[in-house]
Every structure is written in structure tokens, then in C-alpha cells.
Amino acid sequence: MLKAVLESADTLVLREASMPEVGPDAALLRVESVAICGSDVRILHHGNPRVQFPAVMGHEAAGVIAQVGANVTRFKVGDRIAVGADVPCGLCRWCRDGKGNNCEINYAVGYQIPGAFTQYMELTPLLINEGPLTPFSDKISFDQAALAEPLACGINGLELVNMSLGKTVVLIGMGPIGCMMIDLARAMGAVKVIAVQRSKKRMEIAKKYGADVYIDPSAEDVVARCKAETGGEGPDVVITTCGSVETHEQAIEMVAHRGYVNLFGGLPKDTRPMSVLSNTIHYKECFVTGSHGSTPRQHRIAVELIERGIVRVDPIITHTFPLTQIYDAFAAMESRDGMKVIVHPHGGE
Numbered sequence: 001m002l003k004a005v006l007e008s009a010d011t012l013v014l015r016e017a018s019m020p021e022v023g024p025d026a027a028l029l030r031v032e033s034v035a036i037c038g039s040d041v042r043i044l045h046h047g048n049p050r051v052q053f054p055a056v057m058g059h060e061a062a063g064v065i066a067q068v069g070a071n072v073t074r075f076k077v078g079d080r081i082a083v084g085a086d087v088p089c090g091l092c093r094w095c096r097d098g099k100g101n102n103c104e105i106n107y108a109v110g111y112q113i114p115g116a117f118t119q120y121m122e123l124t125p126l127l128i129n130e131g132p133l134t135p136f137s138d139k140i141s142f143d144q145a146a147l148a149e150p151l152a153c154g155i156n157g158l159e160l161v162n163m164s165l166g167k168t169v170v171l172i173g174m175g176p177i178g179c180m181m182i183d184l185a186r187a188m189g190a191v192k193v194i195a196v197q198r199s200k201k202r203m204e205i206a207k208k209y210g211a212d213v214y215i216d217p218s219a220e221d222v223v224a225r226c227k228a229e230t231g232g233e234g235p236d237v238v239i240t241t242c243g244s245v246e247t248h249e250q251a252i253e254m255v256a257h258r259g260y261v262n263l264f265g266g267l268p269k270d271t272r273p274m275s276v277l278s279n280t281i282h283y284k285e286c287f288v289t290g291s292h293g294s295t296p297r298q299h300r301i302a303v304e305l306i307e308r309g310i311v312r313v314d315p316i317i318t319h320t321f322p323l324t325q326i327y328d329a330f331a332a333m334e335s336r337d338g339m340k341v342i343v344h345p346h347g348g349e
Contacts, residue, residue, distance in 0.1 A: 084132025173242025322347030
């Protein structure tokens with residue numbers, strides 16, 4: 001089989017490899033689709049403490065069970081399976097409480113667990129017993145199912161801000177998750193969704209999701225406009241789905257009294273500290289949180305939302321490549337020409 005091996009930072013190599021040997025408690029997945037995440041790009045160039053070279057990245061995936069070990073009862077050969085990222089250890093207090101994305105070990109597919117930039121991927125016993133492996137029907141494609149992983153992260157983010165009926169929501173950053181969050185916020189009860197995006201190309205894709213208001217921060221004052229769009233009170237929920245410290249500051253400035261801010265987008269390590277007057281939080285009695293990753297429960301919900309058409313993913317799929325063109329796939333991702341770039345490991349066979 002063919003797989004893409006990250007041998008060191010900036011060295012991604014296509015290799016012929018033997019098929020994984022499947023033990024009695026493991027399974028083998030024929031990978032049909034795997035999307036490139038921004039974290040894959042960071043690992044490619046800078047590594048990660050949880051990634052030991054040589055490594056196989058890729059955690060937004062879907063495929064078909066090709067083989068199961070003798071003791072495996074959760075799946076059977078032929079099952080269509082979506083693969084998520086965060087894998088609970090199953091032992092620590094966070095995992096036992098259903099908060100596996102806060103696990104002390106923080107196992108993840110494409111990190112400690114070899115990922116999906118390969119034609120066949122071993123589903124390890126830990127992944128089978130504890131991980132985000134969700135069956136899906138032929139109502140949706142493998143490409144669509146692979147995007148349950150980032151959608152699950154969006155679900156985690158909106159759950160943490162106590163999303164509920166009747167709220168106004170501002171989403172700053174119309175990348176793939178920001179776009180999906182427009183549909184997701186509606187499904188969770190938002191009465192008004194405001195989308196903020198600087199890139200005109202991404203804004204055009206975001207408009208397919210039908211937010212109530214679209215704001216270009218290079219053309220107007222985002223805080224003033226968002227307050228004006230909410231009767232001067234500010235939005236109930238603000239999600240920063242981009243990697244900008246300035247948006248974190250704007251989110252706290254604009255949010256309503258008793259509102260919620262989620263600092264969803266991570267920042268580069270060399271970013272300056274956020275500058276906020278703590279009295280703003282104090283007098284607004286607002287809530288500021290962050291979120292990262294997701295749980296197996298949220299991954300399961302994400303698959304169902306995609307299957308039912310409640311959250312659309314097709315508009316954000318802009319590029320597909322066979323595994324043999326993985327270098328071009330990463331180039332498309334890094335150029336920001338694409339939104340979701342998907343690799344087909346068996347493409348061209």
C-alpha cells in the first residue's frame with residue numbers, strides 16, 4: 001500500500017509499505033477520504049510534542065472496514081466509518097466524565113495514533129474501544145463524512161457557550177468551521193447570525209450559508225456594526241473562529257451583558273498577549289471560555305447532522321487530490337485558495 005510519511009519537519013515522503021497486521025482486538029480501514037486540517041500544516045512545518053517521527057498525519061477521515069480482528073464486535077467488514085481525532089484514554093477523570101478532549105494524555109489520530117494519509121489505516125484497540133469511530137449510511141459521501149470531525153469541534157464550541165433558543169450569534173472568521181457554524185447555530189436556536197470575514201473569496205463561499213448579516217472588517221468597524229445589528233446591546237454569543245488576537249479583544253468588547261465569548265481559534269505561539277480591561281468582563285458579567293477538539297459523542301452528533309442535511313458541508317469542499325498528489329494538496333491548503341482540501345488515497349487506481 002501507499003502512505004505519506006512525515007519523516008521530519010518539512011519532509012513528507014510517499015512510501016510503499018506493507019499492509020498493517022491486524023491483531024484480534026484491532027481492525028483495518030480502507031481510507032477513502034481524508035481532509036487536510038490546519039493542524040496538519042503546522043505539524044508538517046513545526047512538528048508537535050505528541051508526534052514522533054516518522055509519523056502519518058490525518059485525522060478528518062472516512063472509509064470502509066476491510067478487516068476485523070477475532071474479538072472485535074463493534075464493527076463488521078463493509079461498514080462505512082467516519083473517523084474523528086480526539087481519543088479518550090478511558091481511565092482518567094476527564095475521560096470517565098465524558099470530557100475526553102481534556103484527557104491528561106490527549107491521544108489523537110494523526111498524532112500518537114498513526115493517521116489517515118494512507119490507503120489502509122489500522123484501527124487500534126484503544127481507538128475501537130474509546131475513540132470517535134462513527135458508522136454512517138450511503139446517504140452521504142466519504143468526503144462529507146470526513147468533515148464530521150471539524151463539525152464536532154464546532155458542536156463542542158457552541159455547547160460551551162450555552163447555545164440555546166433565541167440568541168444572537170457573531171462568528172468571526174469564515175473558514176470551514178465558521179461556515180458550518182452558521183448552519184449549526186441555526187440548528188441550536190439562533191435567531192440572528194452575523195458572519196465576519198476579511199477574505200472576499202471566503203466571504204463568497206460563506207454567503208452560501210445564508211447568515212443574516214455579513215461584515216467585512218477591512219471596510220467597517222466590526223464592534224460598532226455588531227452592536228448596531230443587536231439593538232445596541234451586543235450579541236449574546238461571539239465565537240472567534242480565526243487565529244487573531246485582535247478578534248479575541250473585539251469579541252469581549254462587543255458581547256452583551258451576561259453573554260458568552262468562545263476563543264475558538266488557537267493563536268501562534270509568538271502572538272502577543274491579549275489586552276483586555278478586566279472591568280469589561282466584571283461589569284458585563286459575561287463569560288469567556290475557550291474550546292478545542294471534541295468528544296466521541298459530539299462526533300456521533302456531527303455525522304447525524306450531516307446525514308440529515310441540517311449542516312451542509314459541500315460548499316466548503318473546494319479541492320480534491322489523489323494521495324499521489326499530496327504535495328499539491330498541501331500547497332492548495334497553504335495558499336488559502338481552498339477551504340477544505342480532501343485527499344483520496346485510492347484515487348487514480
